Amino acid sequence: MSGRPSGEFxxxxxxxxxxPRLGPDQGVEGDIGDDCATxxxxxxxxxVTTDMLMDGRHFLLDRDGPEAAGYKAMGVNISDIAAMCGSPRFAxxxxxxxxxxxxxxxxxxxxGLRRMADRFGVALVGGDTNAWDGPLVVSVTMMGDPHPLGSPSxxxxxxxxxxxxxxxxGGSLLRGRHLRPEPRIREAQAIRPALNPTAMIDLSDGLSSDLxxxxxxxxxxxAVLDESAIPVHADAVALAAEDGVSPVMHALNDGEDFELCFTVPPEAASRLVPGVTLHRVGEIVAEPGICLRAADGRATPLRRGGFDHFRRGR
Known part of the structure; x- marks a missing residue:
């Protein structure tokens, strides 16, 4: 084949x-060519988690290239594992x-898939390859070990x-940061024993939506969120200068930051987690809905924004 593939097989x-040839030391039996991986x-x-990414929705193949699509596809799944404080193993x-x-x-x-997988020690153990007359679609299913102390839901x-x-x-689309997720595996595994979070999620669709x-x-x-406490990315500030939407609204609604959002009892909130920077942004309340509290103490209802696959556009 002169080093190049010919057809699907x-x-x-x-x-x-x-x-690399995987074996029992890596927890893998059999080979990638079987009908199922053991x-x-x-x-x-x-x-176990799965995410499907599509050209035109999660990336633009003509602009971003297939390697970026693969890197993101693997990364968003590892980020889901981080939200459970787990350790990614197989995909x-x-x-x-x-x-x-x-x-x-x-x-x-x-x-791209391999570059991200190698960063986190993930073994790609199988899958399915098809060709069609439509756009690129890539779906990754990932399996991992739960944290020994359990996984927060x-x-x-x-x-x-x-x-x-x-x-x-905020602002992840401006300079392509949405294509370069940084799964917070290390941070999650440090947070779990130190703070015992009561709930956790990764921020893929936006803080207002995911919270x-x-x-x-x-x-x-x-929830009541303190406007002045929302950590705003420099990309959100730059994007606000272009489109007139406030930086904090970008931080609340843009999505694809892949940071972690979690809740802890008040007595745990002041504890330090070595090597992890945390931002206290608000508190859980009994009254349903999300309010944004200004510096003067006034709270206004916040409509959930963020990404929704069933809405048109990004």
């Missing part, structure tokens, strides 16, 4: 040839490649809990 063989976990429990990838350039796109996609927030986030928010998921899952609670 040639591409699969090329991908297989670029993978993996072993240290404990009986496992955490399977299913792709629908544009027929005319399937092999070239497949090679680039593989490079979205459903455990309580009235009085403090809301924290791990980094500045809303915690509120809904926790029995219809509410």
């Amino acid at each position: 040639g591409l699969i063989e090329w991908i297989r040839g670029r993978r 993996v072993r976990f240290r404990d009986t429990a496992a955490i 399977v990838v299913a792709v629908a490649l544009p027929r005319g350039e399937a092999e070239a796109i497949g090679r680039g996609l593989d490079a 979205r459903a455990g927030a309580r009235v009085g809990d403090v809301i924290l986030v791990t980094g500045p928010l 809303g998921h915690i509120l809904d899952e926790s029995g219809g609670l509410g």
Whole structure:
């Protein structure tokens, strides 16, 4: 094949040839070419997540290239594992490649997937490869080990809990940061024993939207966010200068920051977590809905913004 794949099975063989041979020491039995991968976990429990990314919705193939698409596709799944304070271990990838350039796109996609996976020690153990006359679609399913102390869900927030986030928010589209997720695996695994979070989520759709998921899952609670405490990314400030939307609104609604948002009991909120910067942004209240509190103490209702796949546009 002179080093290049030929057709679907040639591409699969090329991908297989670029993978290190995995064995029992890595928890893998069999090979990537089987109908299913057989993996072993240290404990009986496992955490599993999946995300599908589509050209024109999550990336622009013509502008960003297939490697960036693959890097993001793997990264958003690792970020989901971080939101459960887990350790990512195995991934399977299913792709629908544009027929005319399937092999070239497949090679680039593989490079991005592998680059992100290698950063976090994730083994790509299988998947499915197709070609069609539509745009690039890539779906990653990831499996990991839960934290030994257990994985926080979205459903455990309580009235009085403090809301924290791990980094500045907003403007991720401006300079392509949405294509370069930085999964907070290390931060989550430090936070879990130090603060015992009651609920946690990664910020993929925007703080106002993702915090809303915690509120809904926790029995219809509410939140008050302090406007002056929202950490605003420099990209949000730059974007605000272009479109006239305030930097804090970008921080609340833009999404794809992939920071962590979590809640802790008030007595834990002041504890330091070595090597982790945290921002206290508000508290959980009994009254449903989210309010934004200004510096003068006035609170106004905040409509949930953020990303919604069923809305048109980004």
